[in-house]
Amino acid sequence: MTLLLDMVTTAAILFIVAAGLLAIFGVLKIINFAHGAWLTIGAYCAVATAGLGLNPWAALPIAFAVGAILGGITELVIVRPLYRRPLDAILATWGLGIVIGQLITLWFGRDVQFTPNLLSGTVDVFGVGYSLYRLCAVAAALVIGLAFTFLLEGTRLGLSAQAVIMNETLARALGIDTARVRLATFMVGTGLAALAGVLLTPLTSVDPNMGVAWLIGSFMLVMVAGSSFSTLAIACLVFGGTQVLVSTFVSPIFGGITVAVLCALVLRISPKGFARA
Amino acid sequence: MPESRSIPPRVWILAALALAVAVVVIIGPALFDRFTLNVLTRSMIYAMLAVTVDILWGYTGILTFGQAAFFGAGAYASAMVLSHLGATPAMLALALALAILVPMLLGAFVGWLSFGHGSTPLYATVISLVVPIVVTQLVFSGGVWTGSSSGLVGYSGLPLGLQGYFRLTGICLIITTVIALVFTRSDDGKLLVAIRDNEARCAYLGLDPQRLKIALTTILAGVAGIAGFLYANASGVVAPESTGFVFGTEIVIWTALGGRGTIIGPVMGAIGIDYLSAQLSGDLPFLWNLVVGALFVVMIILLPNGLAQLAGMVLPRRHGEQASQAGSPGLAAEAAGNGAENGNRVLAVSGLGKSFGSLQVLQGIDLDVRPGELVSLVGPNGAGKTTLMRCLSDGTEATTGRVSIAGQDISGMTPDEIVALGVGRKFQVASVFDSLTVADCLRLARASRKAPSLLRRSATLGLPAAAADILRSTGLDGMLGRPVSLLSHGQKQSLELAMVVALEPKLILLDEPTAGLTKVERTTIGATLQKLTGELGFAAILVEHDLDFVRDISTRIVVLHQGKLVLDGSVDQVVNSEMVRTIYSGGAHA
Numbered sequence: 001m002t003l004l005l006d007m008v009t010t011a012a013i014l015f016i017v018a019a020g021l022l023a024i025f026g027v028l029k030i031i032n033f034a035h036g037a038w039l040t041i042g043a044y045c046a047v048a049t050a051g052l053g054l055n056p057w058a059a060l061p062i063a064f065a066v067g068a069i070l071g072g073i074t075e076l077v078i079v080r081p082l083y084r085r086p087l088d089a090i091l092a093t094w095g096l097g098i099v100i101g102q103l104i105t106l107w108f109g110r111d112v113q114f115t116p117n118l119l120s121g122t123v124d125v126f127g128v129g130y131s132l133y134r135l136c137a138v139a140a141a142l143v144i145g146l147a148f149t150f151l152l153e154g155t156r157l158g159l160s161a162q163a164v165i166m167n168e169t170l171a172r173a174l175g176i177d178t179a180r181v182r183l184a185t186f187m188v189g190t191g192l193a194a195l196a197g198v199l200l201t202p203l204t205s206v207d208p209n210m211g212v213a214w215l216i217g218s219f220m221l222v223m224v225a226g227s228s229f230s231t232l233a234i235a236c237l238v239f240g241g242t243q244v245l246v247s248t249f250v251s252p253i254f255g256g257i258t259v260a261v262l263c264a265l266v267l268r269i270s271p272k273g274f275a276r277a
Numbered sequence: 278m279p280e281s282r283s284i285p286p287r288v289w290i291l292a293a294l295a296l297a298v299a300v301v302v303i304i305g306p307a308l309f310d311r312f313t314l315n316v317l318t319r320s321m322i323y324a325m326l327a328v329t330v331d332i333l334w335g336y337t338g339i340l341t342f343g344q345a346a347f348f349g350a351g352a353y354a355s356a357m358v359l360s361h362l363g364a365t366p367a368m369l370a371l372a373l374a375l376a377i378l379v380p381m382l383l384g385a386f387v388g389w390l391s392f393g394h395g396s397t398p399l400y401a402t403v404i405s406l407v408v409p410i411v412v413t414q415l416v417f418s419g420g421v422w423t424g425s426s427s428g429l430v431g432y433s434g435l436p437l438g439l440q441g442y443f444r445l446t447g448i449c450l451i452i453t454t455v456i457a458l459v460f461t462r463s464d465d466g467k468l469l470v471a472i473r474d475n476e477a478r479c480a481y482l483g484l485d486p487q488r489l490k491i492a493l494t495t496i497l498a499g500v501a502g503i504a505g506f507l508y509a510n511a512s513g514v515v516a517p518e519s520t521g522f523v524f525g526t527e528i529v530i531w532t533a534l535g536g537r538g539t540i541i542g543p544v545m546g547a548i549g550i551d552y553l554s555a556q557l558s559g560d561l562p563f564l565w566n567l568v569v570g571a572l573f574v575v576m577i578i579l580l581p582n583g584l585a586q587l588a589g590m591v592l593p594r595r596h597g598e599q600a601s602q603a604g605s606p607g608l609a610a611e612a613a614g615n616g617a618e619n620g621n622r623v624l625a626v627s628g629l630g631k632s633f634g635s636l637q638v639l640q641g642i643d644l645d646v647r648p649g650e651l652v653s654l655v656g657p658n659g660a661g662k663t664t665l666m667r668c669l670s671d672g673t674e675a676t677t678g679r680v681s682i683a684g685q686d687i688s689g690m691t692p693d694e695i696v697a698l699g700v701g702r703k704f705q706v707a708s709v710f711d712s713l714t715v716a717d718c719l720r721l722a723r724a725s726r727k728a729p730s731l732l733r734r735s736a737t738l739g740l741p742a743a744a745a746d747i748l749r750s751t752g753l754d755g756m757l758g759r760p761v762s763l764l765s766h767g768q769k770q771s772l773e774l775a776m777v778v779a780l781e782p783k784l785i786l787l788d789e790p791t792a793g794l795t796k797v798e799r800t801t802i803g804a805t806l807q808k809l810t811g812e813l814g815f816a817a818i819l820v821e822h823d824l825d826f827v828r829d830i831s832t833r834i835v836v837l838h839q840g841k842l843v844l845d846g847s848v849d850q851v852v853n854s855e856m857v858r859t860i861y862s863g864g865a866h867a
Contacts, residue, residue, distance in 0.1 A: 095573035102570060106567070110563075256414060
C-alpha cells in the first residue's frame with residue numbers, strides 16, 4: 001500500500017516540477033535549461049518568506065510572482081533572440097542558470113537552508129500512516145493540471161497559445177501578437193517553476209545547486225510528453241512509478257537514473273514520445 | 278572561414294606554430310612554479326576535450342555533453358587498472374588500451390542510439406545528457422571498484438613527475454590540435470560542415486550521414502579516453518565529478534567562449550578559462566563563475582561563433598580574394614561511365630500507394646521509365662507529385678506497392694542506398710551547402726564514388742563531362758572558388774543540378790527545377806535536360822507546372838490527379854486531351 005502511494009506521490013511531484021518546463025517547451029519549442037535555477041529561486045523565496053516571519057503559505061504567491069517577473073525579463077533579454085537557434089537557447093539558459101546559482105550563493109551563502117514545514121504529520125490511508133504533505137502534493141498536481149487545462153481551453157491566452165503551437169506563421173498572420181503570447185507563456189512557465197520550488201522545500205534540502213538534480217528528470221519527461229499536459233501526467237505516472245519500483249527492489253542509485261534512461265529509450269523507439277496522436 | 282587555398286604555405290605556418298608551442302612546452306617547466314605547472318597540465322588535457330567537442334559541435338553541428346562521460350570512462354578505466362592491478366609497464370599499457378577501447382565501445386553504442394535514420398539533432402543532445410548521468414551513477418554504485426563517491430586516489434601511474442607530465446600533455450595536445458586542424462581543412466573535413474548545413478542533401482548524394490556521425494562519435498570518444506588516461510595519471514585522482522554532465526557543460530562553455538568551429542579557439546578557451554579559474558577561484562570563487570556564466574550567455578546571444586568571430590571582424594577578411602579566380606581549383610572533365618543499357622527499365626513502379634493516416638495521397642500508381650526518356654509529371658497542386666518523387670527516392674516512404682530501380686526492389690532502403698542504385702534527386706528548393714564553395718559542393722557530390730582525402734585539399738576538381746557541361750553553360754565554371762551563399766537563386770539551382778549529374782545517376786528526379794528562374798535560365802536548363810536524356814542516355818522524371826516548358830522538352834507526359842495516375846502518353850496525346858484541360862481549367866496553374 002505504501003508502495004502504491006509512493007508511486008502516485010512521486011509521479012505527482014515529478015509532474016509539479018516538470019509542468020513549468022512543459023508549458024515553455026510546448027508553446028515556444030525552447031528548452032529552458034535554467035529551469036533548475038527557477039526551482040532554486042522558488043525554494044529561496046520560501047527561505048526568505050520564513051526569514052521575514054510571514055506565514056509559510058505566503059511563499060507560494062510570492063514565488064510565483066518573483067519567478068514570473070524574472071522570467072519575463074529573461075524572455076525579453078535572453079530567449080527572444082534565440083527562437084531560431086534552439087540548441088543555442090539551451091546553452092544560453094544553462095549559462096543563465098549558472099549565473100543565478102552564483103548570485104544566490106553570493107546572497108545566501110552556499111550552506112543548506114531549512115524552511116518551516118508547510119504541513120507536517122501523517123494521516124491514515126486505508127490503515128497505513130502516510131505523510132500528509134506527499135498526499136497534498138497529489139492534490140497540488142491535480143490543481144496545476146486542471147488550472148492549465150482551463151487556461152489552455154477556456155481563455156483567450158490559451159487559445160492564442162494553441163494557435164502558436166499549431167502554426168505560428170498563420171497565427172501571426174491572423175493578427176495574434178505572438179511575441180506577447182510567448183512572453184506570457186514564458187512567465188507562466190517560470191512562475192510555475194518557482195512555485196514548484198516552494199513545494200519541494202519540505203522534501204529536499206535547499207541549497208544553491210538543488211535545481212540541477214531535478215532538471216534532467218523533468219527535461220526528459222517533457223521530451224517524452226511533447227506539448228500536452230495529459231501525456232505529461234501519463235509519463236510521470238509510468239516513469240515515476242517505475243522509479244519507485246527500481247529504487248525499492250533494485251537499488252536507489254539506479255532508481256535515480258530510471259526516468260532518464262527509460263525516456264531516452266522511449267524516444268529512440270518513437271521519436272515523438274507519448275505525444276503520437 | 279578565411280584560409281589560404283594552396284597547400285604549402287599553410288603547412289609551413291602550421292608546422293612553425295606547432296614547433297613554437299612545442300618549444301614552450303619543453304622549456305615550460307623551467308619557467309613555471311609547481312602550482313602553475315599542475316594547473317596548466319590539467320588545462321591542456323581539458324583543451325584536448327574542447328577540440329573533440331569543437332569537431333562535433335562546431336563543425337558537424339552535434340551539440341554534445343557526452344564527451345565528459347567518455348573522458349570519465351577513460352580516466353576510470355585507467356585508474357581502476359592502476360589501483361587494483363598495479364602500475365607495472367604491462368598494466369600501464371593495459372590501462373591505456375582500456376582507456377581508449379572502453380570509451381570507443383561506449384561511443385559506438387551512444388552513436389548508434391543517437392543517430393538513427395530520421396533522428397533529430399535535439400535527440401542526440403538529449404542522449405548526450407543522459408550518458409554522463411548514467412556513467413556517474415555507475416561509478417557511484419561501483420563500491421570499492423570505483424571508490425564510489427570519494428573516487429580513487431593513491432595509485433601510482435606513469436613514472437614521469439610533474440615536469441614530465443606537463444611535457445607529455447603538451448605534446449599530446451599539439452598532436453591532437455594539428456590532426457584536428459589538418460582533418461577539418463581537408464576535403465574529407467568538408468563533409469562535417471556539409472552534414473551540419475544540409476543532412477538531407479548529404480544522404481541524397483549517396484553519403485550516409487548517420488554512419489559518418491556514429492564513426493565520428495566513436496573516434497572522438499577514443500580521443501576523450503586518451504585525455505582521461507592522461508588525467509588519471511597526471512592528477513593521481515579520479516572523482517565522479519569528472520564523468521558528470523556538469524563537467525560536460527563546462528567543456529561546451531570553453532568551446533563556445535573560445536569560438537566554435539576554429540579548433541584553436543576552443544584550445545585557447547579551455548586553457549585560458551581553466552587556468553584563470555584556478556588562479557582566481559581562491560580569492561573570489563563565486564564571482565568568477567558568475568562572470569564566466571554571464572560572459573557565456575552574452576557570447577551565445579551576440580557572438581555565436583565566439584571570440585574568433587570578433588577577431589575575424591577586426592582583421593581584414595579574405596573573402597574578396599577567395600571569390601576571385603586566383604585560388605580556385607582547375608576543372609578536369611572525366612570520361613563518363615554512363616553505359617546506357619537501352620531497353621531495360623530503369624524504373625518500374627507497380628501499385629504504389631501512400632497514405633497519411635486515413636488520407637490516401639497516392640494510390641495504384643504504375644509507371645515504367647526507360648533510359649533516354651524524359652518523363653514529365655504534371656498535375657495541379659496537391660495531386661501528389663512531390664510525394665511520388667519522395668516515394669521513388671526513399672524506400673521507407675511508400676505504404677503499399679513496389680518500386681524497383683534497375684531491377685532492384687527499394688522498399689525499406691534509405692536515400693543513400695537508393696542513390697547507390699543510380700538515382701539522383703534535385704529538390705524543389707535548391708538544396709546545396711551554404712557554408713561551402715561551389716567546388717566543395719561538387720567534390721562532395723563525387724565523394725560517394727571517390728573517397729575524399731583525409732589530409733589534403735585537392736587542387737583539381739574531377740567531374741563527369743555532363744556535369745562539367747552544365748557548369749560551362751551556366752557560367753558556374755568561372756566561380757568554383759565562390760562561397761555558395763553568394764550565388765543567385767538560379768545559380769544555386771544549376772549548381773544542384775550539376776551536383777546531381779555528377780553522381781552519374783541512371784535516373785534523375787527533378788522537382789520543379791525551373792521554379793523562380795528567368796526565361797533564359799529556363800531555356801538553359803531545358804536544353805541541358807534534353808541533352809542529358811537524348812544524347813547521354815540518362816532517364817529523367819520532371820515535375821513541372823509549366824505546360825509549355827513541358828511540351829518543348831519531354832518525350833512523354835504523365836498526369837497525376839488526386840493521387841491517381843490518370844494519363845500516360847506522348848506529348849501530343851496528353852496536351853490535346855480533354856481531361857488535362859478539365860483538370861487544369863479554373864486556373865489551378867499556380
